[in-house]
Amino acid sequence: MINDRLIDAGELPLAVRDFGGDQPPLLLLHGAGGNLAHMTTLARALRAKHRVITVDLRGHGRSGDGPWTWDAALGDLAAVCVQMELDRPAVVGHSLGGMLAALWGQRHPEASGVVSLDGNPPPSRVEHLPGMQPPAAAADLARLRKVFDEMQAGMGRPIPADHLADLVEAQRKAARDMGANEKVWLEGFRRNLVHESGETSTRPSAAAAAQMRELMNELDLSPVYAATTCPELVVLPTRALPEQEPFADLYAAHRRFLVEQAAAIGHLRYISLADASHAMVVEQPGLLADLISDFLTTSAR
Structure with missing residues (x-):
């Protein structure tokens, strides 16, 4: 039985959706600009082997507003775990949610596992675009920054x-x-x-979007991966979204960087998912559910 409720996280209320069941708990997190409803299809696919809890992150959906910091968002997740009585849940996230999953794994070595579904900062640095000439990379980043600026200005x-x-x-x-x-x-x-x-x-507001964007642009996941000792899986895209096509070379270079970054961490498991874009949660929910469940089951042995 699916149950929606608001929990008190201290600073603000958090909306959660419990998909029920007595299987090992799994906390499923959406990306920036989304909400828990966007994870419904994947949650249903995971429900056969997990008790799935989805959450509206702060500033999204039916949850409250508050300053956006990594510490604040991770504190929200800890409050969800306490109030929903989740013991060592796996944490799986898409995009921004995947970054939170990675940070959760770094801080919670006791976690049963964390999975990042393209939870990577967007392209923002020339040195993260291997194979592109620096002047071309800088020009494309400037154009992309302008697109993101316009999107942010229209929010809220x-x-x-x-x-x-x-x-x-x-x-x-x-x-x-x-x-x-x-x-x-x-x-x-x-x-x-x-x-x-x-x-x-x-939602989110322009102010919240600006805070999240700054956090993502500044995040370096390499030391996070290196310091994580609980089982961690990173699922990477292999193609661009339609709206990313005007920046095809830039995003192709960025995908190369993501693979290089993951491969450099010996204990990190990663998969470049065939025919998957950043929208992999919508494109291949059944396959992702199988990958996630198999990874978590194998890691628990």
Whole structure:
């Protein structure tokens, strides 16, 4: 039985969804700009072998707002574990959630395992783009930074009432194009809507997005991987998203860097998932569920 509830994390309330069951616990985390609904299809695929708990990270979905720091977000997860009585849960995350999973593993050697589903900072440094000439890399990074700046500036702005129906229809089309469950996709969209003082806006806010972006750009995962002693799996993409195609060379170089980074840590297990982009959670939830469950079962032996 699926159960939604709000828990008190001290500083703010956190929305969680418990998929039930008495199997080993697994905490499943969404990416920046998402919410727990976006993880529903993967959660259902994992439920056969795990008690799956999904969470709206702070500033997303139905959870409260608060300053975005790694310590604060990891503290939220610790509060979820205490209040949901999760003993040594596996932590699996996508994108931002994958970075949190990696940081959790570093700080919690007793964890049964952590899995990062392309939980990597976005391209932001010339030295992380092997195979590209530095001037070309710097120019592409500047163009990409401008795209992210424009996206960030638009976050949290009020949505005109007569635009909402068009936005919902655009989300339906996006779900069809991605091959996603339309009902789940729309729940994810609506869960990040905020209705206040007669206006509708989206979460996260521009301020929260700026804080998360700065954290991700500054994060160096190499020492995190090196210091982690609990079992850890990193699942990497092998192709670009459609919206990344204008930066195809940059993202191809960045994927090379991610493989090199993972391969340099002898005890880290990593997989470059065939025909997978950053949207792997939507593209291949069944395969990911099998990979995650097999990894965690093998690591527990």
